[in-house]
Amino acid sequence: MPETLSNPNPEDRAPEKPKDAPPADILPPDQRVGVAVVGLGTLTIDEVLPALAQGKQSRLAALVSSDTDKALEAARKYGLSEKNVYSYEEFDRIADDSSVDAVYIVLPNSMHADYTVRAAKAGKHVLCEKPMANTPEECETMIAACKAANVKLMIAYRCQFEAHHLEVRRMVQQREFGAVKLIEATNGQNMGDPTQWRLKRKLAGGGALPDVGLYCLNTVRFALAEEPLEVIARTYSTPNDPRFLEVEESVAWQMRFPSGAIANCLTSYGHFEARRTRFFAENAWFGMDPAFAYNGLRIQLGRALEVGQVVEERRMTEQNQFALEFDHFANCVLNDLEPFTTGEEGLQDVKIMAAIYRSALEGRSVALPEITQRDAFRGTKPSGMTQ
Numbered sequence: 001m002p003e004t005l006s007n008p009n010p011e012d013r014a015p016e017k018p019k020d021a022p023p024a025d026i027l028p029p030d031q032r033v034g035v036a037v038v039g040l041g042t043l044t045i046d047e048v049l050p051a052l053a054q055g056k057q058s059r060l061a062a063l064v065s066s067d068t069d070k071a072l073e074a075a076r077k078y079g080l081s082e083k084n085v086y087s088y089e090e091f092d093r094i095a096d097d098s099s100v101d102a103v104y105i106v107l108p109n110s111m112h113a114d115y116t117v118r119a120a121k122a123g124k125h126v127l128c129e130k131p132m133a134n135t136p137e138e139c140e141t142m143i144a145a146c147k148a149a150n151v152k153l154m155i156a157y158r159c160q161f162e163a164h165h166l167e168v169r170r171m172v173q174q175r176e177f178g179a180v181k182l183i184e185a186t187n188g189q190n191m192g193d194p195t196q197w198r199l200k201r202k203l204a205g206g207g208a209l210p211d212v213g214l215y216c217l218n219t220v221r222f223a224l225a226e227e228p229l230e231v232i233a234r235t236y237s238t239p240n241d242p243r244f245l246e247v248e249e250s251v252a253w254q255m256r257f258p259s260g261a262i263a264n265c266l267t268s269y270g271h272f273e274a275r276r277t278r279f280f281a282e283n284a285w286f287g288m289d290p291a292f293a294y295n296g297l298r299i300q301l302g303r304a305l306e307v308g309q310v311v312e313e314r315r316m317t318e319q320n321q322f323a324l325e326f327d328h329f330a331n332c333v334l335n336d337l338e339p340f341t342t343g344e345e346g347l348q349d350v351k352i353m354a355a356i357y358r359s360a361l362e363g364r365s366v367a368l369p370e371i372t373q374r375d376a377f378r379g380t381k382p383s384g385m386t387q
């Protein structure tokens, strides 16, 4: 007989333990990984700091910013001592701050490499925002610096820890509806202020592709667990639009994978926000819309009935994607595990993006090295990943 029937209130005979004892995976603050957050922009203020406050295994240990007032205000809000607020010039002093175990780099893309190398030299583990860097060479330098210092390096691909993305990957990997033949992925938005760093080549490394298009590339690779053999691409920028004097507006590219699957991806800085994926399998299509938002993600599934077809929705329990990502990172630091989204994973995306730009520039398809190993660049699977 099920236990709930024989004893309707299992709490009545629960073993003696304090009512407020945290679940096993919630660590007391002094055992958590202390994270110094570098860069106090939109992502840090709106998402990162609230998520760190929800973390189970990590905690905010320091803030690094050029804006002291803003940093002190954030420090007060999140209960951080003023002595743990640093300017960029003071960054290297974190080597002597024993409360800092790791550095999370949330700066413009061109600054990721320098701060990763400096964090590694300071003996701190590194979580680095996407894209990992602007060139494969910078990524290689970052990987080498972290290896030499024997610290972890993880790239902040939050979607790879999120339940809907894990479910789509499971549907693909288990062939729930047969083999996936084709994929569509789109991530675009209409950019405002032409002076922002995202539209400056030196700081951003490119336009829509490394910023939002990267989600299409990374998500398709993640769901298939395969690496593309070939890319073919086209770019376009509206002439005289002040936003696109240095970086591209739109990129359309196609990737061919060893299984035979073909992905068509679109990204733009010039259209109304749209972020979605669709996988076309033998017996169904499925995907997400929205696919890359911070919340409200949904899976849509279209499949055949005996007569006709049905469109269903699958919703997984929503959890803060950043908190999941931080807990995975902290778990890897605490237990000496290779993070799932390694530096090599970030490097692979940067290499593929370089091939996409080359294809568009030269008007031809560009072959990539054949990689047959599945999940070739990923480390320890996150909790919740079955496939």
Ligand code: NAD
Residues within 6 Å of the ligand: 039, 040, 041, 042, 043, 044, 066, 105, 106, 107, 108, 109, 129, 130, 131, 156, 158, 197, 203, 211
């Ligand atoms: P942002 O413009 O809001 O903030 C950038 C921060 O860097 C600011 O604190 C700014 O003062 C500082 N900075 C230092 N030097 C700078 C310079 N020379 N020019 C401009 N800013 C400078 O940017 P953001 O949206 O927070 O993005 C930061 C990083 O996070 C980028 O690499 C971006 O790709 C990544 N990001 C990731 C996600 C995600 O969901 N994983 C979302 C947004 C941004």
